[in-house]
Amino acid sequence: MSAWIEPSSRLPLRWGRYRARLVGGLVLILLGSGFILVTTAYSLPFLLIGSILQPAGWAVMPSTIGRRVAVVLPVLGFTWLMLGGSGFAWCYAVPLAAWLLVRLRPLPSYAVLALPIAASLLLVRVVTTYQQGWITVVVGVTVDVAAAWTARFIALRLDSWQAVRTLRKSSG
Template sequence: MSTPRWREPTSSLPLRWGTYRGRYLAGLLLIVGGAIQLQGSNTWSLPLLLIGTTAHAVGWSIMPAQGWRRMLAILPATAQIWLLLTGPASVWMFILPYLCWLLVRHRPLASYVTVLFPLANGFIVPQFFMEYSGMPQALVISMVVFVASAWLARVIAASALIPSKSPAVSR
């Protein structure tokens, strides 16, 4: 008997338009690209702030997920990207888009323990990068922690949904 293969919960959702892979990749590109665009702008380039914010919000809205999950993620994730403009001291707030990511990806409650890594990162990184000039390094480190935590959450989700191979104990 073969072990059932785990699939992303969102990959089996019926979509009204597009493909799962197309919407996932486009959404991810817009989320990350919009955040980078917003972080690379300033008060002298207001159109770039608008473009980054719009791209980020559109990215969340097209991710394959139940509609309420996508819509719920837009405001806190976008607000956090704006708050990052204050510098490395605010990287602890990466927990907001991370929680949104777990919600949009339909991760089980057990995988939410991985939020501890972005939270810890948010308190450690500002100890090394205090000025805004250290923001690029702080963002790179924070994104590595974010992505690693997201993959760990995926592993937890997959292991929680696949039955154990150990034989049942009979009495």
């Protein structure tokens, strides 16, 4: 049995190297999301900066162009919704879904989307004031990261046999 290879690393890239684009895209997405989530009425420039950085991050991620374009507006819109506090913690499922789509995860791995939704049900009961908003961000990001790694584990266990239709067509 051969070693598992990340499906998106097998895609032909028109520019750049896989690892640099992956790390650069992830850094831009995280910085952009961070800038958006620290926005207040007194720091609106952060919203603008984050709204530029986050789509730039999705644009450089190594994946198919259709997947990268498909996630930009939904993720940006739902990240803005997260500014509403713990009542919108379920929105953390949208960037996770985008990550799974862009990283070419197989359909069964999308079951991990239940994790941020379940966490949001708990957060809405625990986080009750604006000053506690950082708890929502920390828990939401932690759950998303754990869910993304769980989805990778699921893909690994399935050997990504259904991860990328594009790759199956080109190899057949």
